[in-house]
Amino acid sequence: MSSRGAGRAAAAAVLLVASSWLAIGAGADPSGAANTAAEYLVDGDDDGVAGSRPFAGRDRYDTALLLARRYAAVRGGLGSVRTAIVVSGESPPDAAAVAGLAGVENAPVLLVRPGGLHRAAAEFLEDHDVKQIFVVGGPAAVPAEVVAQLAGLVSQPQVTRLAGEDRYATAAAVASHIGGRATWCTSNDSTAVLINGDERSAIDAAAIGPLTYALGLPTVLTRTSRLPEATARFLREHDIDHAVVVGGADAVAESVITQLGHAGVPRTTRLEGSGAAQTAARIADLMHGDCAFASGRRASLVALVGREAAMDGLVAAPLLGEGLGSGRALPVLVAGDSLPADTATWLAATPVEVDRLKTHLRIVAIGGSGAVSSEAMAAAVKAATTGGPFTATIAARAGERSFTITTSDALNVELPDAQGKAHDLLYINDVPVHLAPVGGLDVLPGEPCLEPRRFKINLRHPLEAGDVIELRPTEVRFGARDDRRPFSPARLVVPEPAVDTAAPKVRIVAPAGSESLLAVISDDSDLDEIIVNPRQVRVITRRGTAVVVAEDTPEVLPLHEAAVFALRLTAPTGYTRPAAGGSGSGSELVAPGGAYRLEPGDRMLLRHGVAVDAAGNRSRAGSVNVTAPQHSLRAVSISVAAARTRDEASTDAVSGDADDDLSGAQALLAGTLRITARDSGDAAGALGNTWEVRTSRLSTHDPAAEQIGIDIAVSSRDKIISIRFASGTPNFGQLADALNADAGFARHFEADATGGICAGRAQTVDLAHPDMDGATRLAGGITVAEVTVRFNNLVRGYRSESQNLPCPRAETGVGQEAVADAEAGARELVEHVLSGIVTDFTTLAAAEGAGDILLFEAPVPYDQMKFRYTTLDPSRGSLLGVSRYDVVEIPAGAVCGYGADDPATGEDESLSVSSRLRPQRR
Known part of the structure; x- marks a missing residue:
């Protein structure tokens, strides 16, 4: 292949995707028809509507001029075409031989009348300052007067006639100018195209013309059963190894194949069908198969040429070889007054998707309705179309300033353009949708770039129950790669808000020896709006003491996925309670308004409505007994999980965005x-x-x-x-x-x-x-692990050995102060856990100094401690990779319980015993 041909092949391998508002994308399906199709039209009368065929000239000469002008525009406009080819409009065999020459010389083809050069053609040549003109055909085809007119143009071009004593010798002369360097799609053999020189075979030459142009192949002619000497001489002199024969045996007989061998051509490839339409379809398949490097994969453009208007197709070869600017040679299919079955079959087999985008096949007619009838074009569009309209599902809730649309197929959104089209499609109460001034239409998070199906419509005003949202069909069509499909209508009446009937759940944590209760409340609604009614909690003591649950605002403590409230207990005047430390330690008189300390055997009655959520749902009644704490407090399990979303504090420190997923x-x-x-x-x-x-x-x-x-x-x-x-x-x-x-x-x-x-x-x-x-x-990897340590009983606090801090007093109960007192010891417990999971872990202070973040959820009393650990450091990034060999050692005395110390033993039963645990990944 010539360097020019190699460059064209490389360029054709690049797929250009034009994006507009809606683009379709999913896995490509090699079967089925194109998603949608339409005739390729242009705005011919400047009314803003594309309604004219771009190459519908008054006659073949005018059509050739329109094709040449478009070719020049595709090549870069004025000054981009320095060579042109001139052929007689009355000699299809001569025109059949020029596609390869046009490809090598980057030249359009113009037709001349026998009577002389038309002024419009001369103006084209002068406007583009054409310096080289090849005249194909002898004086009988293109008279000497025409050659003189060409040479006399203001641009003073060099005019070269390529001709022979007959059409076969003329084709051989054109082929000799090209030479024998061009190769075929599937081999490195020097190749030439062989076509019957009869005018009836010109349609075969039109079908292969774009590929011949793209590859720069010489084209030679033959008689039906005899190879002309001029053709044989070219094949021998240029060492042609491979002949691509276009047409069946009725056009090029087997005897010609034998004669090709005698002329030194060892290999032939025949492209044939039962007729011209099937032959063209076979060539079109080849252009998307073995020759795809020259024409790309299934293109979004295809040309229709009239069976009786082959000359239009022949002069279109340069423009179609350039792909109308798409960078890929376009297939040529045969039509006429009607659409041949073979052409319809090929169109019906075009793919639904190419490169993950739904296809819209544009069909360009070469010539006017006299060449390709309107009926044939309509049949072609129908054969190539199977895609139905988009359907959509609307979802909305009263009180919100947005609603969502889920489409039946994946769409690609160019947001600026989408805003305007949303007004064309969407109505609320018969009025075009009133979008928010910024971000009126968004792709919902998590939708892929090329294939989103879910969209959010943001409004200026909130929706109300009973509002009617409609997606109305319009004449507007959508899609990247010109996929043009409408939307089917859709309608939604905004429903009344769903009624929340789920009651909050209340768990009372009441450790013996504490002076307050812990109400742990979970609910489906917003926990910040939970209301706690302390009066709905009644304490029945085993000694009949009248206990009051304080009605001041409960203290709120941190806990994951729950609201935690500390409720103080007040004893009556004259109440005497056991002294701290358990039985045998005497008793003490409580001052008026003093705290009541829970004892084993006390009972909590939870009346209906201890907790009320924002919807007014009231928690159910229940009861809780206060039991004596178990002896031998110990940690029973450690689990590690990846946190799915980052905590706001840790996220701010790492990326500044609290809503990002891990x-x-x-x-x-x-x-x-x-x-x-x-x-x-x-x-x-x-x-x-x-x-x-x-x-x-x-x-x-x-x-x-x-x-x-x-x-x-x-x-x-x-x-x-x-x-x-x-x-x-x-x-x-x-x-x-x-x-x-x-x-x-x-x-x-x-x-x-x-x-x-x-x-x-x-x-x-x-x-x-x-x-x-x-x-x-790689950078930006963040390990965020959520670690939960569970105990066999309630925890009163965490003891700091390094700071020599004792356990908090049992009667301290619960509250922010107790949580703060527990933090120093809890940090040491965290260090023990991390040391067993993370290799070479030293101290929290060192890790936090390097940017790591520790967040506690450690209210006391509770039967578990949870913390979240965030690091960007790869040396601690293995936190999630819990190994079955990892062992966490929690030393004795690290955790304080509610059990009383028994002086008769050598151990402090109020403290935890040592534990060795293997962490579990969850």
Whole structure:
């Protein structure tokens, strides 16, 4: 292939995705028809509506001029076309031979009348300052007067006639100018296209013309059963190894194939069908198969050429070879007054999706309705269309300033454009939706960039029950890649707010010896709005003492997923209670208004409505007995879990965003390829910060190769992701897919090619970018572990051995003060736990000095202590990787209970015994 042809092939491998408001995306399905289809039209009368065929000239000469102008525009406008080809409009065989020449010379094809050069054609040549003109055909086809007119243009072009004694010799002369360097799609053999020189076979030449242009192939002609000498001479002189024969045996007989061998052509490929339409469909399949490097995958454009208007298709070869600016050669299908069955079958087999986006196949007619009838075009559009309209589900609640829409298919949203289209579609109470001034339409969190289906509509005013939300059909059509489908209507009447009937649940923690109760309340509604009624708690003592639950505002304590209230107990005047320390320690008179200390055998009666939620639901009645504490307090289990969301305090310290989900380590390469560590494995959490991505190219790498080759290796020991480009130049979508398909990579990471840009998948990887030829470290991995230590009885406090702090007095009870008193000892307990899980853990002070964060949920009395630990340090990132060999040792005396010390023993029964526990992952 020539350098020009190689460049075209490389460019054709790049897939360009145009994004508009709605784009469809999902896994590609190779079967079925295109999602939607429409005729390719332009705005021909400047009324803002595309309603005209772009290449419907008054005659073939005018059509050729329209095609040439568009070709020049695609190539870059004025000054971009320096060469042109001129052919007689009365000689289809001559026009059949020029597609390859146009590809090599980057030239459009113009037709001339026998009577001379039309002024519009001359103006085109002069406007573009064309310096080289090839006249194809002898004086009988293009008279000398026309050649003189061309040479006399103001631009003073060099005019070269390529001609022979007949049509076969003329084609051979054009082919000789091209030479024998071009190769076919599937081989490196020098190749030429062979077509019957009869005018009836011109439609076959039109069908293969765009591919011939893209590959720069010479085209030669033959008689039905005899190979002309001029053709044979070209094949021999240019060492053609391979002939692509277009047409069946009725056009090119088997005897010609034999004669090709005698002319030194050892290999032939026949492209044939039962008729012109089937032959064109066969070539179209080839362009999306073995020749896809020249025309790309299934294109979103296809051309229709009239069976009786083959000349229009022949002169369209340069523009269709350029793909109308899409960078990929377009297939040509045959039509006419009606649509052939073979053409309809090909259109019906086009894919629903390409590169994860729903297709919209645009069908461009070459010529006016006399060449391709309106009926044939309508049949083509119908054959290529199977996609139904979008459907949508609306969800809304009264009192909220937003509602959601879930669509039946994945859509891609360009938000600025979406705001206006939302007004076209959405109505509330028969009035176009009144969007919030900022962020009126959002993609809901968690929806993928290319494939969101759930959207949030933000309003200026809250919805009310009975409001009617409608999605009304309009003439507007939506979709990236020009997927044009309407929405089916949808309607929702905003319902009355759901009635909350779930009663709050109340658990009373009442340790013997405490002077207050702990009410632990859970509910489905907002815990901040829970109201506690202390009067609904009645204390029945075993001695008949009249105890009052204080009605002042209960003290609120921290606890995960519950509201915790401390309720003080007040004894009557003259109440005598046992002294602190248990039986045998005497008694003491309580001053008026003093606290009552709970005793074993006391009973709490919970009346209906101890807790009332925001909906007015009242907790149920119940009772709780105060029992003597168990002896031998000990820790019974330790569990470790990944926190799914970061605490506000820890998040502020790490990222400043309290709403973000727990994030893994990431690397963003070239602003588009994002590699993210998974939540489990050797790169989870902060461990991912030790990994790096190394990218390079093999020394044998050929960036222009058709085959994309990427070598991927992942080493957990060395913490390396190795990406080496072996062949070809991928786009970011192909690179991401290759990474995710590698088992070693997918075990620890996932890749996406959005980089914040939905069109990122289609962007070509710049192999010279520093990120694609070097090392990039992953960063941002955060380990957030939630650790729960459970005990066999209620805990009164935590003892600090290092600070020589004793256990709090039993009668201290519960409250913020008790929690604060317990913190110093609790920190030492946390150190014992972390030392058993994290290798080489030293002290909390050292870890916090390095940026780690510890958050407590440790109210007392309670039967468990919970804490959340956040770190970015990989050396402590293994916190979640609990091993079956890990052992946590909790020394004796670390935890204080409510049991009384028995002086008769050598141990302090109010303190915990030592424990050795294996942490469990949950």
